[in-house]
Amino acid sequence: MIELIIGKYTYWISITLMMIGFYAMIAKGNLIKKIIGMNIFQTAVFLFYISTAMVKDGTAPILWQKANLYVNPLPHVLILTAIVVSVSVTAVALALIIRIYKAYGTIEEEQILKMANETPNPKLVVNKGEPFQTPNTAK
Amino acid sequence: MINITEHLPVLIIVISLMSAAIIPIAGRFNRHYSWYITVAVTFVSFLISISLLNRVLNTGKISYWLGGWQPPWGIEYVLDYLNIFILLIVSFIAFIVSLYARHSIEKEIAEHKISTFYSVYMLFIAGLMGMTLTGDLFNLYVFIEISSLAAYTLIAVGRKRNALMASYNYLILGTIAATFILLGIGYLYMVTGTLNMADLRELLPPLYESKVVLTAFAFFTVGLSLKLALFPLHIWLPNAYTHAPSVVSAIMAATSTKVGAYVLLRIMFTVFKVEFDLEVVPVTKILLVLSSVAIIAGSVLAIAQTNIKRMLAYSSVGQIGYIVLGAALINQTAMTGSLIHILNHAIMKGTLFLVIGAVVYKTGIEDISGLRGMGKKMPYSMAAFTIAALSMIGIPLTVGFVSKWYIAMGALNAGMWYFVPIILLSSLLTAVYFWRIIESIYFEDANTEPQNAEYSQIRNPDDAPLGMLIPTLILAGLCLFFGVAAFLPVSIAEKAASMLLGGM
Incomplete structure (x- = not known):
């Protein structure tokens, strides 16, 4: 049991990190926090890869x-x-979040979904300029 | 002198990647250059894939060593009956859609974004072709990410702000999927020390009972199911297809999920052997259940939609169910059906989305009500729509019939007759949601609601410009052509199916 926990501690660390990141991606309402979660999630996998490369007492692999x-x-x-x-x-x-903030004036998912549902399907404006005309945008 | 034909497998990707860099520069001089280059490059890659098909048919498998490094140390590109088939579909659809793109994009996208749009479009195509060609797992991951990143960007240029959230949600889910795949690759590398697919096939069988390999397989299956939008993991797809520009919906519906399905087949049947799928893990049983649910649920949800692009998106979820169902039945006939359905669905959905693109171009309306009375106003586009819709239902002499026939026969051969009623029921539901549209196209008076009033004033036929009409009609024609001359794709698909089930 001790062996399972101590001997493989790198795996436990990456599993923990991965779950923290995964949780943040799914449960957090703030779009930036989701991205932070995504980075933790990916980094956990990177750490896992690196730890598998480890050889005890090994040196750097330099040919000469x-x-x-x-x-x-x-x-x-x-x-x-x-x-x-x-x-x-x-x-x-x-970059997407910047555009979302410009279009909706918020980066909280709940508020964005509310705004998306409130506006019924308006006539699509076929224009050649900036596609977003929203009254709510805080200038 | 280097022999060019020898390097064609990598050139087809290199020219697309290079053009992605050249297009924005050319677009600075003249906006129209970027479209010319896109059409030229996609046409050349289509020609290259035809010549590769010729070589594969004559000489069998092609193996290309990148940089001359011998596999399994170097990256290998492998071309066999399976992926040349997919490569042809991708390059052909990419060419047709890029022909179509010009007018549609000019109307739907801000002017200063057009040349970068084509650049990202080429990146997307390059990523898909790379996923198809590569014989190396890590290279596969990189190409998956290239095509996904391009896809996020393409969706986000949609006209309404909802496109941004659709793109963001796809980004989150797509990254989870890609990271799962990366983790799966890591597990396989840990136990075998190789990333080459052919090498893995040889090294894995003694390790089939190992927990690490089982976990790797689970991560691959879940990650790829997300990418190809198999039923419970499909939530990103409807929003993405609905809010993306019409051209992007067409190219994504026709190619991206299909390449995802191809990668799933590649992992399930060539990296792992068939025995693994059948004996070690109950993956085929799980996929059979999920795909039957997908077939029914996709059709039922499609009936409930009022936005036509969203309806087509849900119908895509159902059609992906057919592809997975055919593959999971594990026998020659069903597998052939599944592979032909990859081609057929690409053609049918491509046509439907292109027609909707033309309607949006003319009227700006995406609702089903916008199609009322269109049979008189846009006769050619609506004829194409009708052909593709009949084909989706599965009327004989259209492509949809061929693949459904093969999958149903495969289900009977496998002794699982209960999948036949599911296919029939879904065809019936498909008829329900397409028939109400066909009816309103031809048998109802033109829409006179205020939002469409301007367009209803036009009395004479007023079809889309030729640049949009011709590609649509070519695809619609293929729906009929391959429905009659089904032996052409079937002969390749049969070889690919027996390769998947019988060994390399």
């Missing part, structure tokens, strides 16, 4: 130093790519 026992470099490389992906997702999400 003739390292015999070295940590697995591949998960690190994969996670570098995954971090780039996660940064892009965060950037797109934040």
Whole structure:
């Protein structure tokens, strides 16, 4: 039992982090907090990957130093790519939130849903300028 | 000199990615250049995929090593009967929709955003084609994220502010899905030390009972079901399709969920073997139940809608159920049906969304009432709509009949006759929600409600511009052509199905 908890503590940490992030993504009403949750969620998976690469007493995998026992470099490389992906997702999400704030004047999901339901289907304005004309936007 | 034909499998993705960078620059000189480039590039990728199809039919499987690195160390692109079929669908629909896009986009999107729109469109296509071609799991994850990121952006340019929330919700769910897939890849890498799909197929069988592999499979299934919008995980889809610009709804409905379905098949049947799905985990039973619920629920929910794009979106949820049902029955006939349905649904839904795009272009109305009396005003578009709608119902001589026939026969072959009534019931429900539209198109007087009054004044036929009409009619024609000449796609789909079920 102790072995299960202490010996695999990295896994427990990433599971805990993952659940915290997952909870925030689902339960939080604030759009920015959801994105923070998403980042925690993704980072938990990254930490999990990195911890699987660990080799006890291993060194850095450098060829010319003739390292015999070295940590697995591949998960690190994969996670570098995954971090780039996660940064892009965060950037797109934040850009969307800026647009949502401009269109609705709030970033609380409840209020946005209320506003979306209140407005019946108005005639679609076919225009070539900015598509959003909302009275509620706080200037 | 490098031999170009040898490098075609990677070139088809490279030109799309490169064009995504060039289009905004060209658009700075002249807005129209960006559309010309998009059409040219999608046409070239369609030609490349035809030539690849030719090579696959002649020589069998193609394996392309990126940068000359030998797999499993390097990334490998694999082309077999299954993914050349999907690649053809994606590149063809991308070409047709980009032809159509010009007028529709100019009306629905602000002028300064047009050239970047085409750029993101090409990124989306590149991501989908990459997902189709790759033989490496991590590369698959990267392409999934490329296409999803592009999709979030494409949805968000919709005209109403609801589009933003639709895009945001899809982003949250899509990221959960992609992270689940990433975690699944991590588990498989932990136990096997490889990311190459063919290599995994060889290394996994001794580990089938391992909890790590089972968990990996669970994460893959849930993540991909979210991506392809299988029933309980479909909530992002209706809003996304409803609020996106018409062109984006068409391309997403026709390709993105289909590629998701392809990836699910690829993981279930080529990374894992059929024995795993049948004996180790009850995944096929779960998928059978979920897909039958999806078929019925999608049709029932579609009946309740008044917005026509939302109705088509719910009908998509039902049609995805057919694809998964055919795959989960695990026999040759049903699998063939499922693969043809990927093609057929792409054509049918593509046509329907393109027609709705034309109606929105002319009248700006997305409600079903907006179609009243349109049979006289937009005769060609409405003819295309009728053909595609009949095909969705599954009238013989249209494509919808072929795939439903194969799936129903497959269900009988598998001894599971109770799926046949489900298919029949759903066809009936489909007839209900399409027939009320066809009826109001042809047998009701034009809509004279104030919001449509302006357009009702027009007495003579006033169809969409040719640039929109021709692509729509080509797709509608294919609904009939492949319904009659069904042997063309069936011959490829049969080979792909036997490859999936019988081994590489």
